[in-house]
Amino acid sequence: MAAFGKVAWVLAVAALLSACGPRQPQAGSGGRKTIAIITPSHDNPFFKAEADNAAARARELGYDAMVNTHDDDAHKQDELFDSAIANHAVAIIVDNAGADASIAAVRKAKAAGIPSFLIDREINANGVAAAQIVSNNYQGAALGAQEFVRLMGEKGSYVELVGRESDTNAAIRTQGYHDVLDKYPEMKMVARQSANWSQTEAFQKMETIIQGNRGIKGVIAGNDTMALGASAALKAAGLAKVLVVGFDGSPDVIAAIRAGDIQATVLQPAARIARLAVDQAHHYLTSGTTGAPEKQAIDCELVNRANAGEFGVFARK
Amino acid sequence: MTATLFRLRALVALVALLVTFSCLSPAFLSAANLTILLKHVAINAIMAIGMTFVILSGGIDLSVGSIAGLAGMIAGGLIDHGLVLRPFGVVVYFQVWLVIAIALMGGALVGAINGLLVARLSVAPFIATLGTMYAARGAALLLSNGATFPNLAGRADLGNTGFPLLGEGTVPIWLMVAFGVAAALVAARTRFGRHVYAVGGNERAAQLSGVRVKRVKLLVYVISGICSGAVGLIVASQLVAAHPATGQSFELNAIAAVVLGGTSLMGGRGGIGGTIAGALVIGALADGLVLLGVSEFWQIVIKGIVIIVAVVLDQLQRRIQWQPSVK
Numbered sequence: 093m094a095a096f097g098k099v100a101w102v103l104a105v106a107a108l109l110s111a112c113g114p115r116q117p118q119a120g121s122g123g124r125k126t127i128a129i130i131t132p133s134h135d136n137p138f139f140k141a142e143a144d145n146a147a148a149r150a151r152e153l154g155y156d157a158m159v160n161t162h163d164d165d166a167h168k169q170d171e172l173f174d175s176a177i178a179n180h181a182v183a184i185i186v187d188n189a190g191a192d193a194s195i196a197a198v199r200k201a202k203a204a205g206i207p208s209f210l211i212d213r214e215i216n217a218n219g220v221a222a223a224q225i226v227s228n229n230y231q232g233a234a235l236g237a238q239e240f241v242r243l244m245g246e247k248g249s250y251v252e253l254v255g256r257e258s259d260t261n262a263a264i265r266t267q268g269y270h271d272v273l274d275k276y277p278e279m280k281m282v283a284r285q286s287a288n289w290s291q292t293e294a295f296q297k298m299e300t301i302i303q304g305n306r307g308i309k310g311v312i313a314g315n316d317t318m319a320l321g322a323s324a325a326l327k328a329a330g331l332a333k334v335l336v337v338g339f340d341g342s343p344d345v346i347a348a349i350r351a352g353d354i355q356a357t358v359l360q361p362a363a364r365i366a367r368l369a370v371d372q373a374h375h376y377l378t379s380g381t382t383g384a385p386e387k388q389a390i391d392c393e394l395v396n397r398a399n400a401g402e403f404g405v406f407a408r409k
Numbered sequence: 410m411t412a413t414l415f416r417l418r419a420l421v422a423l424v425a426l427l428v429t430f431s432c433l434s435p436a437f438l439s440a441a442n443l444t445i446l447l448k449h450v451a452i453n454a455i456m457a458i459g460m461t462f463v464i465l466s467g468g469i470d471l472s473v474g475s476i477a478g479l480a481g482m483i484a485g486g487l488i489d490h491g492l493v494l495r496p497f498g499v500v501v502y503f504q505v506w507l508v509i510a511i512a513l514m515g516g517a518l519v520g521a522i523n524g525l526l527v528a529r530l531s532v533a534p535f536i537a538t539l540g541t542m543y544a545a546r547g548a549a550l551l552l553s554n555g556a557t558f559p560n561l562a563g564r565a566d567l568g569n570t571g572f573p574l575l576g577e578g579t580v581p582i583w584l585m586v587a588f589g590v591a592a593a594l595v596a597a598r599t600r601f602g603r604h605v606y607a608v609g610g611n612e613r614a615a616q617l618s619g620v621r622v623k624r625v626k627l628l629v630y631v632i633s634g635i636c637s638g639a640v641g642l643i644v645a646s647q648l649v650a651a652h653p654a655t656g657q658s659f660e661l662n663a664i665a666a667v668v669l670g671g672t673s674l675m676g677g678r679g680g681i682g683g684t685i686a687g688a689l690v691i692g693a694l695a696d697g698l699v700l701l702g703v704s705e706f707w708q709i710v711i712k713g714i715v716i717i718v719a720v721v722l723d724q725l726q727r728r729i730q731w732q733p734s735v736k
Contacts, residue, residue, distance in 0.1 A: 134550075136555075140556070291650070347559065
């Protein structure tokens with residue numbers, strides 16, 4: 093009897109599951125096709141802006157949007173690709189979890205006939221994704237560094253806060269900064285530390301760095317959260333006059349620029365890139381091509397006190 | 410003599426670090442730098458103080474970092490947006506001391522859940538607190554839908570200014586001193602303190618001699634929750650912003666401080682003084698290496714080696730202590 097009971101349970105669960113099956117957007121509910129949107133965790137407003145904009149654009153074009161986050165875990169990303177394939181998504185928009193670790197997932201989707209459109213971060217393989225649209229980190233860094241040089245008056249000692257050193261974008265940005273800054277012999281870097289993109293870590297490391305270098309004139313940070321952390325530490329130490337430049341163009345930093353706490357940042361057009369990726373997916377699904385080369389770099393924009401009012405959430409208003 | 414040196418190894422290591430760093434960097438031994446150093450230590454030390462009670466009782470608390478994040482977000486939400494009571498159509502803004510109390514109660518509540526899971530439902534502490542680690546982090550993210558509460562300075566017209574004071578200047582250091590003194594007194598001078606050691610040393614024997622083991626276990630997690638909540642509030646106050654990811658991997662630093670301080674992960678042996686010394690070693694190491702401009706990667710490697718050396722010394726110490734009793 094017990095065995096019979098177990099079998100009955102299994103059957104009941106199976107029946108339930110199969111009853112749910114057709115409701116999954118197979119060809120989409122009401123004939124609408126699904127676009128899967130996969131990004132890192134939404135606890136960073138940047139990724140939230142990406143996901144929100146991609147989903148909004150997808151719905152405008154008549155698709156269903158399936159939004160998920162991989163939390164920078166390549167394994168979780170792989171599972172999300174599996175469920176996108178299982179749900180018969182027609183395209184995947186992804187801000188991936190690692191340049192090498194993501195190649196297999198993208199290739200798997202391609203084999204299943206689903207094109208992937210990469211945003212924000214590239215993968216180290218060509219011809220696997222239908223498109224790789226990223227913001228031009230190098231151009232943006234050069235832009236930020238030029239503004240930093242201008243603010244510093246081409247001289248003085250400064251501190252650089254680098255992002256997570258294992259991250260490609262951290263390397264590209266610091267390269268972009270130094271290709272400009274190192275041309276000015278009177279600009280002197282007195283400390284360089286990684287704060288792992290983190291506000292708390294930037295705050296603590298800045299507090300310590302100040303102790304050895306009270307005469308610093310500026311801080312250039314690899315992203316906005318570190319710029320915010322550095323700015324809070326400088327303010328607490330009575331060094332509010334030290335210039336701070338960030339990177340990303342987050343709403344918090346734009347507010348800080350308007351308040352005069354931070355002097356400049358470089359806005360990554362996350363919203364535009366996300367919408368562009370959906371547009372190209374639509375183009376691909378309707379005509380068979382994206383109408384653009386695979387690798388595309390979209391230029392960043394400088395935000396400073398003069399134009400801070402013109403920007404919204406990772407986009408021009 | 411050797412045994413005493415072993416017992417005070419965290420202090421010995423601390424002195425060695427202080428001497429080394431002050432030789433290598435003139436700024437290290439300045440009053441200003443030591444103040445900053447203590448401020449950074451305070452964050453880890455307060456969390457590690459709560460953790461010490463849990464570990465002394467034979468448990469472990471992995472949820473402390475998430476509790477810190479959650480407490481910060483509770484405070485951030487209450488200051489930025491107030492408590493929205495939809496059915497009545499009103500928004501209540503609390504004064505800052507009340508906000509702090511509510512956030513600490515949030516921490517205590519998660520701690521109580523840990524305690525109930527461990528004491529009443531006999532869930533292994535590692536698993537119970539691993540679960541609440543995820544749940545509390547998720548709750549912190551849900552509170553703001555993942556966003557940061559950007560301005561915790563409060564508004565004068567709402568009467569909720571003053572929150573940044575908690576992390577200002579030397580306040581965190583004095584909080585560490587207060588937590589440390591209170592905890593040391595509780596651990597060494599109260600019945601509850603002796604019971605914590607008893608439960609960690611031999612739970613069965615403690616039970617048989619009339620210790621209310623379940624109550625002791627519940628309370629140690631509540632203490633840990635409150636300490637972690639306080640840490641979350643200090644971090645949020647220093648940044649004048651509450652971020653839901655705050656406190657990630659803090660639990661590992663706290664456990665490292667406790668272990669470095671000579672408290673046994675098996676429970677029953679150790680104390681608050683050692684934990685504070687352990688936190689000082691980790692803090693001095695981190696800040697000193699930053700001041701010297703050492704790469705982040707080396708900082709991590711060195712920290713790992715220090716922890717391993719500490720545990721190896723712990724084993725050696727036990728051997729030294731055992732020898733006389735063997736004879």
